[in-house]
Amino acid sequence: MPPVKKRTRSYDSAKIRAAVLAQFGNVREAVAGLTAEQLALPTALGGWTVRELAAHLTLAVESVSRTIELSAQPSDQHPAQRPDQQPDRQPAPAPAPVLPLLDWPFATAGLAEDISRDVKVVAASASPDELFERTAERIAALLPETPDDRLLTTRLGVMRLGDFLVTRTVELTVHTDDLNRAVAGLDVPYDRQALAACTRLLADALAVKAPGASTEVRIPPYAVVQCVEGPRHTRGTPPNVVETDPLTWIRLATGRTTWREALDAAHVSASGERADLGELLPLMG
Structure with missing residues:
Protein backbone atom coordinates (compact mmCIF):
# COMPACT_ATOMS: atom_id res chain seq x y z
CA MET A 1 0.00 0.00 0.00
CA PRO A 2 1.42 3.41 -0.87
CA PRO A 3 3.23 4.91 2.14
CA VAL A 4 2.63 8.55 1.28
CA LYS A 5 -0.67 10.02 2.35
CA LYS A 6 -2.46 13.00 0.86
CA ARG A 7 -5.10 15.06 2.57
CA THR A 8 -8.46 13.46 1.88
CA ARG A 9 -10.88 15.83 0.20
CA SER A 10 -14.20 16.36 1.91
CA TYR A 11 -17.44 15.02 0.46
CA ASP A 12 -20.89 16.43 1.09
CA SER A 13 -22.68 13.77 3.12
CA ALA A 14 -26.17 14.53 1.85
CA LYS A 15 -25.01 14.48 -1.76
CA ILE A 16 -23.13 11.21 -1.37
CA ARG A 17 -26.07 9.49 0.30
CA ALA A 18 -28.41 10.75 -2.41
CA ALA A 19 -25.95 9.70 -5.12
CA VAL A 20 -25.71 6.13 -3.84
CA LEU A 21 -29.48 5.76 -3.73
CA ALA A 22 -29.97 7.47 -7.09
CA GLN A 23 -27.41 5.36 -8.95
CA PHE A 24 -28.72 2.19 -7.35
CA GLY A 25 -32.18 3.24 -8.53
CA ASN A 26 -30.89 3.85 -12.06
CA VAL A 27 -29.41 0.35 -12.22
CA ARG A 28 -32.48 -1.25 -10.65
CA GLU A 29 -34.79 0.31 -13.22
CA ALA A 30 -32.57 -0.74 -16.14
CA VAL A 31 -32.11 -4.32 -14.95
CA ALA A 32 -35.86 -4.70 -14.39
CA GLY A 33 -36.37 -4.25 -18.13
CA LEU A 34 -33.89 -6.92 -19.24
CA THR A 35 -34.99 -10.15 -20.86
CA ALA A 36 -33.78 -13.58 -19.80
CA GLU A 37 -31.52 -13.62 -22.86
CA GLN A 38 -29.98 -10.29 -21.91
CA LEU A 39 -29.42 -11.39 -18.32
CA ALA A 40 -27.53 -14.40 -19.65
CA LEU A 41 -25.13 -12.28 -21.74
CA PRO A 42 -21.44 -12.40 -20.79
CA THR A 43 -19.64 -9.44 -19.26
CA ALA A 44 -15.96 -8.55 -19.18
CA LEU A 45 -15.72 -9.53 -15.50
CA GLY A 46 -14.18 -12.93 -15.01
CA GLY A 47 -16.93 -15.01 -16.52
CA TRP A 48 -19.84 -13.22 -14.86
CA THR A 49 -23.11 -12.94 -16.72
CA VAL A 50 -25.20 -9.79 -16.68
CA ARG A 51 -27.40 -11.44 -14.06
CA GLU A 52 -24.37 -12.03 -11.83
CA LEU A 53 -23.13 -8.49 -12.36
CA ALA A 54 -26.55 -7.21 -11.31
CA ALA A 55 -26.34 -9.42 -8.19
CA HIS A 56 -22.95 -7.92 -7.40
CA LEU A 57 -24.42 -4.43 -7.55
CA THR A 58 -27.04 -5.41 -4.98
CA LEU A 59 -24.28 -6.86 -2.79
CA ALA A 60 -22.30 -3.62 -3.05
CA VAL A 61 -25.21 -1.69 -1.55
CA GLU A 62 -26.39 -4.47 0.74
CA SER A 63 -22.95 -4.36 2.37
CA VAL A 64 -23.90 -0.95 3.77
CA SER A 65 -27.04 -2.32 5.43
CA ARG A 66 -25.29 -5.43 6.70
CA THR A 67 -22.39 -3.56 8.26
CA ILE A 68 -24.70 -1.00 9.84
CA GLU A 69 -26.66 -3.82 11.49
CA LEU A 70 -23.50 -5.51 12.71
CA SER A 71 -22.12 -2.27 14.11
CA ALA A 72 -25.28 -1.79 16.15
CA GLN A 73 -24.81 -5.06 18.01
CA PRO A 74 -23.04 -5.07 21.40
CA SER A 75 -19.40 -5.98 20.83
CA ASP A 76 -18.66 -7.21 24.37
CA GLN A 77 -21.34 -9.50 25.76
CA HIS A 78 -20.65 -11.71 28.79
CA PRO A 79 -22.70 -14.64 30.11
CA ALA A 80 -24.75 -14.00 33.24
CA GLN A 81 -22.76 -14.31 36.47
CA ARG A 82 -23.82 -15.28 39.97
CA PRO A 83 -23.57 -12.51 42.58
CA ASP A 84 -20.63 -14.30 44.24
CA GLN A 85 -18.67 -14.37 41.00
CA GLN A 86 -16.23 -11.61 40.22
CA PRO A 87 -16.21 -10.37 36.65
CA ASP A 88 -13.16 -11.26 34.62
CA ARG A 89 -11.37 -7.95 34.47
CA GLN A 90 -9.42 -8.47 31.30
CA PRO A 91 -8.14 -5.34 29.59
CA ALA A 92 -10.30 -4.22 26.72
CA PRO A 93 -8.80 -5.02 23.32
CA ALA A 94 -7.32 -2.12 21.43
CA PRO A 95 -9.72 -0.73 18.85
CA ALA A 96 -9.05 -1.74 15.27
CA PRO A 97 -7.41 0.98 13.17
CA VAL A 98 -9.75 2.83 10.85
CA LEU A 99 -9.01 2.38 7.15
CA PRO A 100 -8.54 5.82 5.55
CA LEU A 101 -10.64 6.48 2.48
CA LEU A 102 -7.60 6.95 0.23
CA ASP A 103 -6.28 3.52 1.23
CA TRP A 104 -9.44 1.77 0.06
CA PRO A 105 -8.64 1.59 -3.71
CA PHE A 106 -5.35 -0.16 -3.00
CA ALA A 107 -6.77 -2.48 -0.34
CA THR A 108 -9.23 -4.13 -2.70
CA ALA A 109 -6.61 -6.30 -4.41
CA GLY A 110 -7.02 -9.95 -3.54
CA LEU A 111 -10.78 -9.89 -2.90
CA ALA A 112 -11.82 -11.06 -6.36
CA GLU A 113 -12.12 -14.75 -5.51
CA ASP A 114 -14.24 -14.21 -2.40
CA ILE A 115 -16.45 -11.68 -4.16
CA SER A 116 -16.99 -13.95 -7.15
CA ARG A 117 -18.00 -16.84 -4.90
CA ASP A 118 -20.55 -14.68 -3.08
CA VAL A 119 -21.91 -13.31 -6.34
CA LYS A 120 -22.54 -16.76 -7.76
CA VAL A 121 -24.44 -17.81 -4.63
CA VAL A 122 -26.56 -14.67 -4.43
CA ALA A 123 -27.37 -14.59 -8.15
CA ALA A 124 -28.69 -18.14 -7.92
CA SER A 125 -30.73 -17.45 -4.79
CA ALA A 126 -33.35 -15.06 -6.19
CA SER A 127 -34.37 -13.12 -9.26
CA PRO A 128 -32.70 -9.74 -9.91
CA ASP A 129 -36.00 -7.97 -9.14
CA GLU A 130 -36.19 -9.67 -5.75
CA LEU A 131 -32.58 -8.85 -4.93
CA PHE A 132 -32.98 -5.19 -5.85
CA GLU A 133 -36.27 -4.86 -3.94
CA ARG A 134 -34.86 -6.41 -0.79
CA THR A 135 -31.71 -4.31 -0.94
CA ALA A 136 -33.63 -1.08 -1.55
CA GLU A 137 -35.95 -1.71 1.40
CA ARG A 138 -33.09 -2.40 3.81
CA ILE A 139 -30.95 0.57 2.83
CA ALA A 140 -33.97 2.89 3.00
CA ALA A 141 -34.74 1.67 6.52
CA LEU A 142 -31.22 1.81 7.95
CA LEU A 143 -29.28 4.58 6.23
CA PRO A 144 -31.25 7.70 7.25
CA GLU A 145 -30.82 7.03 10.99
CA THR A 146 -27.11 6.16 10.89
CA PRO A 147 -24.52 8.95 11.28
CA ASP A 148 -21.49 9.25 9.02
CA ASP A 149 -19.08 8.66 11.90
CA ARG A 150 -20.49 5.20 12.71
CA LEU A 151 -17.62 2.71 12.44
CA LEU A 152 -18.38 -0.28 10.24
CA THR A 153 -16.47 -3.53 9.94
CA THR A 154 -16.14 -4.13 6.20
CA ARG A 155 -14.31 -6.81 4.22
CA LEU A 156 -11.25 -4.58 4.23
CA GLY A 157 -11.34 -3.42 7.83
CA VAL A 158 -13.03 -0.75 9.89
CA MET A 159 -14.29 2.29 7.98
CA ARG A 160 -16.42 5.31 8.75
CA LEU A 161 -19.87 5.06 7.20
CA GLY A 162 -19.31 8.37 5.40
CA ASP A 163 -16.15 7.04 3.77
CA PHE A 164 -17.70 3.67 2.98
CA LEU A 165 -20.54 5.38 1.15
CA VAL A 166 -18.03 7.20 -1.06
CA THR A 167 -16.59 3.82 -2.02
CA ARG A 168 -20.10 2.68 -2.99
CA THR A 169 -20.19 5.44 -5.63
CA VAL A 170 -17.12 3.80 -7.16
CA GLU A 171 -18.70 0.35 -7.14
CA LEU A 172 -21.95 1.60 -8.62
CA THR A 173 -20.39 3.84 -11.27
CA VAL A 174 -17.75 1.37 -12.43
CA HIS A 175 -20.25 -1.48 -12.72
CA THR A 176 -22.88 0.70 -14.38
CA ASP A 177 -20.30 1.18 -17.12
CA ASP A 178 -19.72 -2.59 -17.18
CA LEU A 179 -23.46 -3.17 -17.62
CA ASN A 180 -23.73 -0.61 -20.41
CA ARG A 181 -20.89 -2.24 -22.30
CA ALA A 182 -22.31 -5.74 -21.83
CA VAL A 183 -25.85 -4.99 -23.05
CA ALA A 184 -26.09 -3.10 -26.33
CA GLY A 185 -28.36 -0.09 -26.10
CA LEU A 186 -28.90 -0.33 -22.32
CA ASP A 187 -27.58 3.16 -21.53
CA VAL A 188 -28.06 3.20 -17.77
CA PRO A 189 -27.70 6.88 -16.81
CA TYR A 190 -25.02 8.08 -14.40
CA ASP A 191 -25.99 10.16 -11.41
CA ARG A 192 -23.83 13.26 -11.64
CA GLN A 193 -22.78 13.22 -7.98
CA ALA A 194 -21.93 9.51 -8.09
CA LEU A 195 -19.82 9.99 -11.21
CA ALA A 196 -18.09 12.98 -9.66
CA ALA A 197 -17.25 11.23 -6.39
CA CYS A 198 -15.97 8.14 -8.19
CA THR A 199 -13.78 10.25 -10.49
CA ARG A 200 -12.36 12.29 -7.62
CA LEU A 201 -11.56 9.36 -5.36
CA LEU A 202 -9.70 7.54 -8.13
CA ALA A 203 -7.87 10.73 -9.14
CA ASP A 204 -6.78 11.30 -5.54
CA ALA A 205 -5.62 7.68 -5.38
CA LEU A 206 -3.28 8.38 -8.30
CA ALA A 207 -1.79 11.30 -6.36
CA VAL A 208 -1.20 8.93 -3.44
CA LYS A 209 0.43 6.29 -5.61
Whole structure:
Protein backbone atom coordinates (compact mmCIF):
# COMPACT_ATOMS: atom_id res chain seq x y z
CA MET A 1 0.00 0.00 0.00
CA PRO A 2 1.42 3.41 -0.87
CA PRO A 3 3.23 4.91 2.14
CA VAL A 4 2.63 8.55 1.28
CA LYS A 5 -0.67 10.02 2.35
CA LYS A 6 -2.46 13.00 0.86
CA ARG A 7 -5.10 15.06 2.57
CA THR A 8 -8.46 13.46 1.88
CA ARG A 9 -10.88 15.83 0.20
CA SER A 10 -14.20 16.36 1.91
CA TYR A 11 -17.44 15.02 0.46
CA ASP A 12 -20.89 16.43 1.09
CA SER A 13 -22.68 13.77 3.12
CA ALA A 14 -26.17 14.53 1.85
CA LYS A 15 -25.01 14.48 -1.76
CA ILE A 16 -23.13 11.21 -1.37
CA ARG A 17 -26.07 9.49 0.30
CA ALA A 18 -28.41 10.75 -2.41
CA ALA A 19 -25.95 9.70 -5.12
CA VAL A 20 -25.71 6.13 -3.84
CA LEU A 21 -29.48 5.76 -3.73
CA ALA A 22 -29.97 7.47 -7.09
CA GLN A 23 -27.41 5.36 -8.95
CA PHE A 24 -28.72 2.19 -7.35
CA GLY A 25 -32.18 3.24 -8.53
CA ASN A 26 -30.89 3.85 -12.06
CA VAL A 27 -29.41 0.35 -12.22
CA ARG A 28 -32.48 -1.25 -10.65
CA GLU A 29 -34.79 0.31 -13.22
CA ALA A 30 -32.57 -0.74 -16.14
CA VAL A 31 -32.11 -4.32 -14.95
CA ALA A 32 -35.86 -4.70 -14.39
CA GLY A 33 -36.37 -4.25 -18.13
CA LEU A 34 -33.89 -6.92 -19.24
CA THR A 35 -34.99 -10.15 -20.86
CA ALA A 36 -33.78 -13.58 -19.80
CA GLU A 37 -31.52 -13.62 -22.86
CA GLN A 38 -29.98 -10.29 -21.91
CA LEU A 39 -29.42 -11.39 -18.32
CA ALA A 40 -27.53 -14.40 -19.65
CA LEU A 41 -25.13 -12.28 -21.74
CA PRO A 42 -21.44 -12.40 -20.79
CA THR A 43 -19.64 -9.44 -19.26
CA ALA A 44 -15.96 -8.55 -19.18
CA LEU A 45 -15.72 -9.53 -15.50
CA GLY A 46 -14.18 -12.93 -15.01
CA GLY A 47 -16.93 -15.01 -16.52
CA TRP A 48 -19.84 -13.22 -14.86
CA THR A 49 -23.11 -12.94 -16.72
CA VAL A 50 -25.20 -9.79 -16.68
CA ARG A 51 -27.40 -11.44 -14.06
CA GLU A 52 -24.37 -12.03 -11.83
CA LEU A 53 -23.13 -8.49 -12.36
CA ALA A 54 -26.55 -7.21 -11.31
CA ALA A 55 -26.34 -9.42 -8.19
CA HIS A 56 -22.95 -7.92 -7.40
CA LEU A 57 -24.42 -4.43 -7.55
CA THR A 58 -27.04 -5.41 -4.98
CA LEU A 59 -24.28 -6.86 -2.79
CA ALA A 60 -22.30 -3.62 -3.05
CA VAL A 61 -25.21 -1.69 -1.55
CA GLU A 62 -26.39 -4.47 0.74
CA SER A 63 -22.95 -4.36 2.37
CA VAL A 64 -23.90 -0.95 3.77
CA SER A 65 -27.04 -2.32 5.43
CA ARG A 66 -25.29 -5.43 6.70
CA THR A 67 -22.39 -3.56 8.26
CA ILE A 68 -24.70 -1.00 9.84
CA GLU A 69 -26.66 -3.82 11.49
CA LEU A 70 -23.50 -5.51 12.71
CA SER A 71 -22.12 -2.27 14.11
CA ALA A 72 -25.28 -1.79 16.15
CA GLN A 73 -24.81 -5.06 18.01
CA PRO A 74 -23.04 -5.07 21.40
CA SER A 75 -19.40 -5.98 20.83
CA ASP A 76 -18.66 -7.21 24.37
CA GLN A 77 -21.34 -9.50 25.76
CA HIS A 78 -20.65 -11.71 28.79
CA PRO A 79 -22.70 -14.64 30.11
CA ALA A 80 -24.75 -14.00 33.24
CA GLN A 81 -22.76 -14.31 36.47
CA ARG A 82 -23.82 -15.28 39.97
CA PRO A 83 -23.57 -12.51 42.58
CA ASP A 84 -20.63 -14.30 44.24
CA GLN A 85 -18.67 -14.37 41.00
CA GLN A 86 -16.23 -11.61 40.22
CA PRO A 87 -16.21 -10.37 36.65
CA ASP A 88 -13.16 -11.26 34.62
CA ARG A 89 -11.37 -7.95 34.47
CA GLN A 90 -9.42 -8.47 31.30
CA PRO A 91 -8.14 -5.34 29.59
CA ALA A 92 -10.30 -4.22 26.72
CA PRO A 93 -8.80 -5.02 23.32
CA ALA A 94 -7.32 -2.12 21.43
CA PRO A 95 -9.72 -0.73 18.85
CA ALA A 96 -9.05 -1.74 15.27
CA PRO A 97 -7.41 0.98 13.17
CA VAL A 98 -9.75 2.83 10.85
CA LEU A 99 -9.01 2.38 7.15
CA PRO A 100 -8.54 5.82 5.55
CA LEU A 101 -10.64 6.48 2.48
CA LEU A 102 -7.60 6.95 0.23
CA ASP A 103 -6.28 3.52 1.23
CA TRP A 104 -9.44 1.77 0.06
CA PRO A 105 -8.64 1.59 -3.71
CA PHE A 106 -5.35 -0.16 -3.00
CA ALA A 107 -6.77 -2.48 -0.34
CA THR A 108 -9.23 -4.13 -2.70
CA ALA A 109 -6.61 -6.30 -4.41
CA GLY A 110 -7.02 -9.95 -3.54
CA LEU A 111 -10.78 -9.89 -2.90
CA ALA A 112 -11.82 -11.06 -6.36
CA GLU A 113 -12.12 -14.75 -5.51
CA ASP A 114 -14.24 -14.21 -2.40
CA ILE A 115 -16.45 -11.68 -4.16
CA SER A 116 -16.99 -13.95 -7.15
CA ARG A 117 -18.00 -16.84 -4.90
CA ASP A 118 -20.55 -14.68 -3.08
CA VAL A 119 -21.91 -13.31 -6.34
CA LYS A 120 -22.54 -16.76 -7.76
CA VAL A 121 -24.44 -17.81 -4.63
CA VAL A 122 -26.56 -14.67 -4.43
CA ALA A 123 -27.37 -14.59 -8.15
CA ALA A 124 -28.69 -18.14 -7.92
CA SER A 125 -30.73 -17.45 -4.79
CA ALA A 126 -33.35 -15.06 -6.19
CA SER A 127 -34.37 -13.12 -9.26
CA PRO A 128 -32.70 -9.74 -9.91
CA ASP A 129 -36.00 -7.97 -9.14
CA GLU A 130 -36.19 -9.67 -5.75
CA LEU A 131 -32.58 -8.85 -4.93
CA PHE A 132 -32.98 -5.19 -5.85
CA GLU A 133 -36.27 -4.86 -3.94
CA ARG A 134 -34.86 -6.41 -0.79
CA THR A 135 -31.71 -4.31 -0.94
CA ALA A 136 -33.63 -1.08 -1.55
CA GLU A 137 -35.95 -1.71 1.40
CA ARG A 138 -33.09 -2.40 3.81
CA ILE A 139 -30.95 0.57 2.83
CA ALA A 140 -33.97 2.89 3.00
CA ALA A 141 -34.74 1.67 6.52
CA LEU A 142 -31.22 1.81 7.95
CA LEU A 143 -29.28 4.58 6.23
CA PRO A 144 -31.25 7.70 7.25
CA GLU A 145 -30.82 7.03 10.99
CA THR A 146 -27.11 6.16 10.89
CA PRO A 147 -24.52 8.95 11.28
CA ASP A 148 -21.49 9.25 9.02
CA ASP A 149 -19.08 8.66 11.90
CA ARG A 150 -20.49 5.20 12.71
CA LEU A 151 -17.62 2.71 12.44
CA LEU A 152 -18.38 -0.28 10.24
CA THR A 153 -16.47 -3.53 9.94
CA THR A 154 -16.14 -4.13 6.20
CA ARG A 155 -14.31 -6.81 4.22
CA LEU A 156 -11.25 -4.58 4.23
CA GLY A 157 -11.34 -3.42 7.83
CA VAL A 158 -13.03 -0.75 9.89
CA MET A 159 -14.29 2.29 7.98
CA ARG A 160 -16.42 5.31 8.75
CA LEU A 161 -19.87 5.06 7.20
CA GLY A 162 -19.31 8.37 5.40
CA ASP A 163 -16.15 7.04 3.77
CA PHE A 164 -17.70 3.67 2.98
CA LEU A 165 -20.54 5.38 1.15
CA VAL A 166 -18.03 7.20 -1.06
CA THR A 167 -16.59 3.82 -2.02
CA ARG A 168 -20.10 2.68 -2.99
CA THR A 169 -20.19 5.44 -5.63
CA VAL A 170 -17.12 3.80 -7.16
CA GLU A 171 -18.70 0.35 -7.14
CA LEU A 172 -21.95 1.60 -8.62
CA THR A 173 -20.39 3.84 -11.27
CA VAL A 174 -17.75 1.37 -12.43
CA HIS A 175 -20.25 -1.48 -12.72
CA THR A 176 -22.88 0.70 -14.38
CA ASP A 177 -20.30 1.18 -17.12
CA ASP A 178 -19.72 -2.59 -17.18
CA LEU A 179 -23.46 -3.17 -17.62
CA ASN A 180 -23.73 -0.61 -20.41
CA ARG A 181 -20.89 -2.24 -22.30
CA ALA A 182 -22.31 -5.74 -21.83
CA VAL A 183 -25.85 -4.99 -23.05
CA ALA A 184 -26.09 -3.10 -26.33
CA GLY A 185 -28.36 -0.09 -26.10
CA LEU A 186 -28.90 -0.33 -22.32
CA ASP A 187 -27.58 3.16 -21.53
CA VAL A 188 -28.06 3.20 -17.77
CA PRO A 189 -27.70 6.88 -16.81
CA TYR A 190 -25.02 8.08 -14.40
CA ASP A 191 -25.99 10.16 -11.41
CA ARG A 192 -23.83 13.26 -11.64
CA GLN A 193 -22.78 13.22 -7.98
CA ALA A 194 -21.93 9.51 -8.09
CA LEU A 195 -19.82 9.99 -11.21
CA ALA A 196 -18.09 12.98 -9.66
CA ALA A 197 -17.25 11.23 -6.39
CA CYS A 198 -15.97 8.14 -8.19
CA THR A 199 -13.78 10.25 -10.49
CA ARG A 200 -12.36 12.29 -7.62
CA LEU A 201 -11.56 9.36 -5.36
CA LEU A 202 -9.70 7.54 -8.13
CA ALA A 203 -7.87 10.73 -9.14
CA ASP A 204 -6.78 11.30 -5.54
CA ALA A 205 -5.62 7.68 -5.38
CA LEU A 206 -3.28 8.38 -8.30
CA ALA A 207 -1.79 11.30 -6.36
CA VAL A 208 -1.20 8.93 -3.44
CA LYS A 209 0.43 6.29 -5.61
CA ALA A 210 2.67 8.78 -7.44
CA PRO A 211 3.20 11.73 -5.08
CA GLY A 212 4.67 14.86 -6.59
CA ALA A 213 3.71 17.97 -8.51
CA SER A 214 5.38 17.73 -11.89
CA THR A 215 2.34 16.39 -13.77
CA GLU A 216 -1.19 17.75 -13.80
CA VAL A 217 -4.00 15.29 -14.49
CA ARG A 218 -7.23 16.96 -15.59
CA ILE A 219 -10.56 15.13 -15.65
CA PRO A 220 -13.09 17.86 -16.40
CA PRO A 221 -15.46 18.79 -14.99
CA TYR A 222 -14.78 16.86 -11.78
CA ALA A 223 -11.12 16.65 -10.84
CA VAL A 224 -7.62 18.06 -11.22
CA VAL A 225 -4.70 16.51 -9.35
CA GLN A 226 -0.95 16.92 -9.37
CA CYS A 227 1.30 13.89 -9.16
CA VAL A 228 4.65 12.32 -10.18
CA GLU A 229 8.00 13.35 -8.75
CA GLY A 230 9.97 16.03 -10.55
CA PRO A 231 10.22 19.81 -10.87
CA ARG A 232 7.26 21.46 -9.22
CA HIS A 233 5.06 23.59 -11.43
CA THR A 234 4.15 26.97 -9.92
CA ARG A 235 2.51 29.11 -12.61
CA GLY A 236 1.57 29.23 -16.25
CA THR A 237 0.88 26.16 -18.34
CA PRO A 238 2.23 23.01 -16.67
CA PRO A 239 4.99 21.25 -18.66
CA ASN A 240 3.35 17.84 -18.16
CA VAL A 241 -0.40 17.58 -18.67
CA VAL A 242 -2.77 14.64 -18.98
CA GLU A 243 -6.42 15.20 -19.80
CA THR A 244 -9.29 12.79 -20.27
CA ASP A 245 -13.01 12.40 -19.66
CA PRO A 246 -14.47 10.84 -16.50
CA LEU A 247 -15.48 7.47 -17.97
CA THR A 248 -12.15 6.96 -19.70
CA TRP A 249 -10.37 7.84 -16.47
CA ILE A 250 -12.49 5.37 -14.50
CA ARG A 251 -11.75 2.64 -17.07
CA LEU A 252 -8.03 3.40 -16.89
CA ALA A 253 -7.98 3.45 -13.10
CA THR A 254 -9.81 0.13 -12.83
CA GLY A 255 -8.11 -1.73 -15.67
CA ARG A 256 -11.06 -1.71 -18.08
CA THR A 257 -8.81 -0.17 -20.71
CA THR A 258 -5.07 0.36 -21.03
CA TRP A 259 -3.09 3.56 -21.32
CA ARG A 260 -2.03 2.67 -24.87
CA GLU A 261 -5.58 1.84 -25.96
CA ALA A 262 -6.86 5.15 -24.61
CA LEU A 263 -4.09 7.09 -26.34
CA ASP A 264 -4.60 5.31 -29.65
CA ALA A 265 -8.34 6.03 -29.51
CA ALA A 266 -7.63 9.70 -28.73
CA HIS A 267 -9.54 9.40 -25.45
CA VAL A 268 -6.51 10.75 -23.58
CA SER A 269 -4.20 13.64 -24.40
CA ALA A 270 -0.74 13.63 -22.80
CA SER A 271 2.05 16.15 -23.24
CA GLY A 272 5.43 16.34 -21.52
CA GLU A 273 8.13 13.85 -20.62
CA ARG A 274 6.42 12.97 -17.34
CA ALA A 275 2.93 12.62 -18.79
CA ASP A 276 3.07 8.87 -19.42
CA LEU A 277 0.92 7.23 -16.74
CA GLY A 278 1.06 3.76 -18.27
CA GLU A 279 3.27 2.32 -15.53
CA LEU A 280 1.01 3.70 -12.78
CA LEU A 281 -2.26 2.26 -14.03
CA PRO A 282 -4.51 0.56 -13.16
CA LEU A 283 -4.93 1.69 -9.56
CA MET A 284 -7.38 -1.08 -8.67
CA GLY A 285 -8.63 -4.15 -10.44
